[in-house]
Amino acid sequence: MSAVTDAVRVAPPGNPITQSIRDSLVVAKRNLIRMSRIPEMVIFGLIQPIMFVVLFTYVFGGSMNIGGTTDPDVYTEFLMAGIFAQTVTFATAGAGAGIADDMHKGLIDRFRSLPMARGAVLTGRTLADLVQTALTLAVLALVALLVGWRTHTGIGEVLGAFGLLLLLGYAFTWVGALIGLSVRTPEAATSGGLIWLFPVTFISNAFVDSSRMTPWLQHVADWNPFSATVQACRELFGNPGVSPSDAWPMQHPVWASLIYSILIIVIFRTLAVRKYRSAAG
Template sequence: MTAIAETAETAGGALAPRPGGGPVQAVRDSLVVAKRNLIRMLRIPEVVIFGLIQPIMFVVLFSYVFGGAIPVPGQHGNDPVVYRNYLMAGIFAQTVTFATAGAGAGIADDMHKGLIDRFRSLPMTRGAVLTGRTLADLVQTALTMLVLSVVALIVGWRIHDGFPKALAAFGLLLLLGYAFSWIGALIGLLVRTPEAATSGGLIWLFPLTFISNAFVPTSGMPAFLRTVADWNPFSATVQACRQLFGNPQGVTSHAWPMEHPVWASLLWSLLILLVFRTLAVRRYRSATA
């Protein structure tokens, strides 16, 4: 109590965090915040359940409603299983990116309730609040992917190029999802309410996911949209996963990301992570200063 009082006095009556303790302190603080958010998720299981329902619905609807009507380059006959193998990489990628809206809403909710102000009074590094939140969302996304993979296997999706490459594909998906969660974090810090964060987090995701190769080959798109789709970071990850899973790729483009999708996916994800983590942490510091 004496130490807390002394800290309060030096901060002019308000508690202030200690100076940063370096990378080790930052990692420790981030893990503590991540644990707090995971416990919170366990206490509200409906959030996890509803997060599972949407991607499962997409799998069922696209597999059985559109599967027999959308041809895939190289497909012989009208076998819907071919399209399901083509589809699943897109559904996986859509699932990890749509988690962005939840990340933004969670941070906006914490800001709205004043929880961030409480974190400011603790001796912790500033960036740990955002890092811990995004790490907790990454764990939830990984669990969602696990359940979704089981559903995909049930409807006929298969891995044809070995388990190690499949793990690499899921690694790229989680990296993309983690990078995009920082976009959600920035949106959550920029808006005033969780509702606005949810809406703002979804508006840009729909064109990103649908102007891509996730659900249909880009060869049928107008030239301009096809160029956008081929250079879309979402498309690069989808194509990389199809390549690593050994699923139908439907490639008729000579754009660099489509010819080198694994490298393109990795570079895009790291670039997005670097840029938006920097912007989100800077915004967080100015919002809580």
């Protein structure tokens, strides 16, 4: 910790934007080093999505009707975009718990005493979480290939899909940051981060065709930001998607995913930084 604080303290003053970027990278490096020294954080983060892949593929795969067929292989390709999106969004709970833990231990107070950009503490934390999410996503993709998932488009489209997933994960991490700053303990942050994630991920097109839901629930699912990213990834992967819908996000899922994610980042980053400043004031 002393190396990190010394690095920030001796940093020469300069352009505010440059200083903010530099400070954010220092904090991100600190969190990545901490993660590397606690490998169980990464390991446990991998177990849950792998379990979802195996359970949904082999337990529910033969009973799901996708595009008029119950072929398990078709459902596997339909499923994986939803599992990928669920994985990046569930990282929100860990981000919130980490920030709450830093607050609880007084680490935020130490950063507050340093001549650094106020938003850098949160930005650095979210960037470190993004790196961990990318690692988890890469391992999960290998597991998906083992259970039969395949893409049917070019490398550019596939990379674009993973880019949308990481952007959504980064956006939701700012929601977790706000929750972490708003509660008193890491346990409360974990609980608060999961309560709203379950309806967001399950009232969507991630695991079932939303056209089979009741009309009002289908409307909610089709306009869910989570659903937009899932549908965009299916298009970019060349995997089976949901039945045609008149909802704009389902007609233009790539654009909808980008717009939703950017709006979430702008709104919740603003709220989180404001909350951090008031807590540090």
